[in-house]
């Protein structure tokens with residue numbers, strides 16, 4: 001039985017026609033202007049059967065300066081890119097380059113605020129719109145491509161067989177045509193470098209591929225994994241496979257980061273130019289980016305109204321939570337046809353992402369790989385903990401959260417399955433009713449969707465710009481000793497140090513502590529928050545660009561729906577409130593293990609200084625009260641900068 005989706009809502013004639021043609025969820029037809037792209041990137045083979053749609057029209061080039069004042073069109077009438085005001089780097093670009101925030105080996109210098117504003121004014125195409133344009137241009141060519149000898153599914157961050165939309169679509173295509181389905185995965189060490197992928201995460205993904213290869217082989221489906229050193233060579237190599245194996249169709253799920261959207265737009269065109277077809281699908285979010293808009297037709301930048309709209313949308317389209325089944329098995333003869341592809345090995349962790357032997361052993365024991373493990377973890381959490389989640393989730397010494405972020409990041413679990421499993425434990429099918437713990441947990445999973453929606457609409461956040469561009473005018477500190485103390489968990493603030501040591505020891509950090517250490521870096525040390533964002537990506541097993549950037553933007557007050565910048569966490573109060581007995585601190589900071597009572601939160605301020613000193617624990621590197629004043633002044637000065 002395949003998943004089919006029917007919409008129960010009243011729909012226009014046009015929509016009815018589309019619904020007859022579509023086998024999967026479609027968006028409502030009457031969409032507000034800013035989300036036209038969501039409508040038109042309905043994509044897939046289904047999209048190719050649709051009537052022609054209007055292409056996204058860009059407004060005439062109108063931009064604004066950092067104060068939001070429009071730059072006149074004449075000013076933008078440029079003859080060479082060097083004169084283009086939108087191509088001038090930000091005045092702090094040398095700092096962001098020097099401190100490794102912008103990796104110049106791969107990317108241009110930090111863009112100006114005017115360029116970020118140009119995205120906001122629809123004067124520059126968003127990468128998702130470039131993808132849609134590629135789909136629209138190639139619609140006819142894709143529609144007419146005949147299936148040849150095989151169909152390929154390209155795994156990326158969707159390393160599972162169950163509830164994987166593109167894999168299911170690829171399998172359907174292959175089964176209907178009676179040809180084998182082949183799966184591929186491309187390992188690109190330079191891609192890992194450019195994307196700051198943590199070694200622990202690379203190790204997890206490669207272990208997952210071993211499991212996936214076995215599971216697929218049981219269905220006579222090969223998983224072929226190849227290392228391509230340079231990221232820019234990946235598209236050509238994938239197309240080589242298609243030619244070599246006589247595969248006419250390539251399927252993949254969409255990743256919403258800028259590099260990936262642009263790569264896919266390019267590949268869709270490359271394929272069409274060679275008589276091949278690439279189809280891409282929304283899969284990682286429950287509600288696809290672009291499907292929700294404010295009354296004014298804009299993308300939401302505030303979570304609460306967005307969440308209400310998200311819930312209403314899922315209630316109106318319950319099939320958004322339906323499962324895509326596992327792929328149909330290839331005929332056993334596939335093993336003869338593409339025998340060599342079954343024999344390949346999963347490569348070792350590339351040279352630039354190796355872990356020490358000790359770390360490898362420890363991480364592997366904490367994080368077993370594979371989708372079965374993900375589902376077990378989810379079910380156990382829903383069985384034993386979800387009901388108490390609201391009450392217990394904020395206390396880092398209590399293992400009360402699900403620990404499934406690693407699986408959502410690698411795609412060993414779908415967000416659909418996470419929410420559906422929790423919902424099915426409830427007395428109601430409503431996501432915002434019934435058991436409180438279930439409601440809260442689902443609303444947390446929804447944050448993940450939210451941040452991906454934000455990324456798609458404001459792509460410059462993926463290019464080292466804050467959501468509020470004017471916040472890049474703040475003069476950050478680049479104090480190396482402070483940053484090093486933060487990274488190594490030696491700031492003299494026990495809760496901060498415990499958290500930073502947790503991430504080194506587990507590759508994961510409790511959410512409350514992520515907020516505390518992020519706030520501490522940006523607002524107590526005034527260190528450029530983007531250095532912390534980068535450090536997290538380089539160390540987290542669940543590193544996910546959108547969620548990480550969103551979390552940092554919240555804590556540093558530079559992102560969507562942030563804390564106001566003048567709200568500054570007091571690390572001592574956070575410590576006393578959320579690590580009441582100091583168990584978390586004692587677990588990760590052995591120097592303080594024998595410090596009794598409340599002194600553990602502030603040993604030097606509460607009479608345990610000699611004991612802490614003797615054990616080698618550092619004194620606080622800053623005084624919170626003074627730092628607070630300095631930070632408020634720096635934020636204010638930054639925001640006032642360039643004001644008329």
Ligand SMILES: Cc1cc2nc3c(=O)[nH]c(=O)nc-3n(C[C@H](O)[C@H](O)[C@H](O)COP(=O)(O)OP(=O)(O)OC[C@H]3O[C@@H](n4cnc5c(N)ncnc54)[C@H](O)[C@@H]3O)c2cc1C
Nearest residue numbers: 401402403404405444445448511514543544547548551552
């Ligand atoms: C500075 C900072 C950086 C972060 N970086 C990441 C990151 O790189 N990757 C990542 O997956 N999460 C990130 N988060 C969000 C959150 O800390 C983790 O998702 C959570 O700690 C994972 O543990 P869990 O699976 O036990 O979560 P649970 O509490 O069990 O929540 C279930 C799921 O909901 C989602 N979720 C929960 N809280 C958030 C949130 N605030 N934002 C987005 N999604 C959320 C996650 O997918 C999580 O697995 C960050 C938060 C902050 C403040």
